Amino acid sequence: MLIDRIGKLKAGFAEEFDGHVIANEINMLYLTGFLGAAVMFVPNEGESILYVYGVNYEGARTKAKNCRVERVKRDEEAFKKLADQIKAMKLKTLCFDSMSFQVYQKFKNALERSVSLEGKSEYIWSLRRIKDDEELKRMRKAAELTAAGMQRACDVVKLGIKEIEVAAEIEYEMRKYGSYGVAFDTIVASGPHSAYPHGGCCERRLAKGDLVVIDIGATYMNYRSDMTRTVVIGKASRKQKKIYDVVKEAQEAAFQRIRDGVKAARPDADARSLIEEAGYGDYFVHGLGHGVGLEVHEQPVLNTSSKDILKSGNVVTDEPGVYIVGFGGFRIEDTVLVRKGKAERLTKGLYVLET
Ligand SMILES: [Mn+2]
Numbered sequence: 001m002l003i004d005r006i007g008k009l010k011a012g013f014a015e016e017f018d019g020h021v022i023a024n025e026i027n028m029l030y031l032t033g034f035l036g037a038a039v040m041f042v043p044n045e046g047e048s049i050l051y052v053y054g055v056n057y058e059g060a061r062t063k064a065k066n067c068r069v070e071r072v073k074r075d076e077e078a079f080k081k082l083a084d085q086i087k088a089m090k091l092k093t094l095c096f097d098s099m100s101f102q103v104y105q106k107f108k109n110a111l112e113r114s115v116s117l118e119g120k121s122e123y124i125w126s127l128r129r130i131k132d133d134e135e136l137k138r139m140r141k142a143a144e145l146t147a148a149g150m151q152r153a154c155d156v157v158k159l160g161i162k163e164i165e166v167a168a169e170i171e172y173e174m175r176k177y178g179s180y181g182v183a184f185d186t187i188v189a190s191g192p193h194s195a196y197p198h199g200g201c202c203e204r205r206l207a208k209g210d211l212v213v214i215d216i217g218a219t220y221m222n223y224r225s226d227m228t229r230t231v232v233i234g235k236a237s238r239k240q241k242k243i244y245d246v247v248k249e250a251q252e253a254a255f256q257r258i259r260d261g262v263k264a265a266r267p268d269a270d271a272r273s274l275i276e277e278a279g280y281g282d283y284f285v286h287g288l289g290h291g292v293g294l295e296v297h298e299q300p301v302l303n304t305s306s307k308d309i310l311k312s313g314n315v316v317t318d319e320p321g322v323y324i325v326g327f328g329g330f331r332i333e334d335t336v337l338v339r340k341g342k343a344e345r346l347t348k349g350l351y352v353l354e355t
Helices: 005-013 025-032 054-063 078-089 101-110 122-128 133-156 163-176 191-195 238-257 265-277
Strands: 019-022 039-043 049-053 068-072 093-096 116-119 187-190 211-216 218-220 227-232 289-291 298-302 315-318 321-324 328-331 334-337
Touching (some): 005 039, 025 039, 054 068, 078 101, 101 116, 122 298, 133 163, 133 211, 133 218, 133 227, 133 334, 191 321, 191 328, 227 238, 238 265, 238 321
Parallel strands (some): 093 116
Antiparallel strands (some): 019 039, 187 211, 315 334
């Protein structure tokens, strides 16, 4: 059963527009439960239409909910077909979520001149930002699988193993227990690579004293998770321990701040001021976090310039870090559910610098 998100979307735009064009495939997935359509149309009144090319048509007919599925033949163009539909319905004011400039131009040309077309992604995002019960169930499962992968990582990291071997162990573990795939390319960044926040992984073998930043995510029924831990190979030096503790403290301070009604810039400021006081402010080179859901980076945004207000039902990351080129990097990240009271960590446990 898919919750009627289309009804909620209509309630948002219906006062201003005759119809909403959905061109982003993840938004179509969110509304219909089907990934792989060309474009979707949600008119103010009447049935929603999902335009699907032949290759995905049968899949859409079985899986897509709350809409009519229309086949687009190989020699037809989905946006042209949609424009004809809009002409036939005599609609005048349309909004759309997002589309490339090329598609926009083509679509605009296919419509009657008198039809207005406005970019408005906020209707869909006001829904997607707040996770419903079905989404939360999936996100909890994705988080659980991610934590299992992290446990495996901590069990296998050792002197001499390659970064990609650690990644393989993590991904196999997550898959084995139910992950549909990785939420993003697994990061196992060791030694000098740990100082790059998006370090990826390569054939480097872990060496004594290396910092290893492990940033991973499982996917469960299209929903994602995001978790990072930092470990050291062997015994941590005093400086490594000191910076690790600062990052850990910053992550916890931000976590304590995250709740319904708080400005999204606030937990970032809390974490940042602790890292600044310790003298590492210049090395915290990214924002505190981001929303997670069907995509690994979505709204709301938690950084210094964010205008977002956290709302109960948002799922966000809390991931301060310190990256010193020539020394190494540290990041600790959890995926967190915003609530009225204290937030809830969906990715749990395993705070260890030395494994
Ligand atoms: Mn993240």
